[in-house]
Amino acid sequence: MAEASLQRVRPALRAARLTAGLMLFFALSDAALAVYTNIYGARDVPLAVTIMNLAAMAAVIVYYFSPDFSSAKPTAASPSVEPTEEDKIALSRIEAALEEGELYRSEDLSLAKLSRKARLPAREVSAAINRVTGLNVSQFVNDRRIAEACRLLRETERTVIQVMLDVGFSTKSNFNREFRRVTGMSPKQWRAEARAAQDGGAIKTRP
Known part of the structure; x- marks a missing residue:
């Protein structure tokens, strides 16, 4: 962040937040999928992975087009x-x-x-x-x-x-x-x- 142009700090911060959110999402979803597989078997794993990926893509699209409310805070x-x-x-x-x-x-x-x-x-x-x-x-x-x-x-x-x-x-x-x-x-x-x-x-x- 310190090396980023001051005009690009906010986009860089948003990108970092998105990356952190996706990492957390996949960590939790992978753990849940592992538990599900141990209990019910691997038959539904492909469908579950597809749903997870679609959910992640939807989240990225929503986050990308959503306004940056942090820029509207009093300065x-x-x-x-x-x-x-x-x-x-x-x-x-x-x-x-x-x-x-x-x-x-x-x-x-x-x-x-x-x-x-x-x-x-x-x-x-x-x-x-x-x-x-x-x-x-x-x-x-x-x-x-x-x-x-x-x-x-x-x-x-x-x-x-x-x-x-x-x-x-x-x-x-x-x-x-x-x-x-x-x-x-x-x-x-x-x-x-x-x-x-x-x-x-x-x-x-x-x-």
């Missing part, structure tokens, strides 16, 4: 543990690492790459970010990306897609979701309000 949680001075120092190193060479713009940025750049263990990077900000690593990095996206939308004529790619996002759905999480509106809406603010209005922020 502005308060830190669960009071941050220490060491956490704050670590966060400063992490922020400096993100800015060095504009690392945050890297599409394939991973926790492992960030930790190597900050010269901190990956677990310490994740823990410090969570304790100080209440965010996970992906959200923390995306906050920086969205801040840069807002600047580009306000100060340049680049299209939304160009801005998305410039700040390190690879998919429009992820960019739009994270942009709305941070600002409370879509990139196009934000640009329109930012332009209106230049005439004396105020940029709307997330409630």
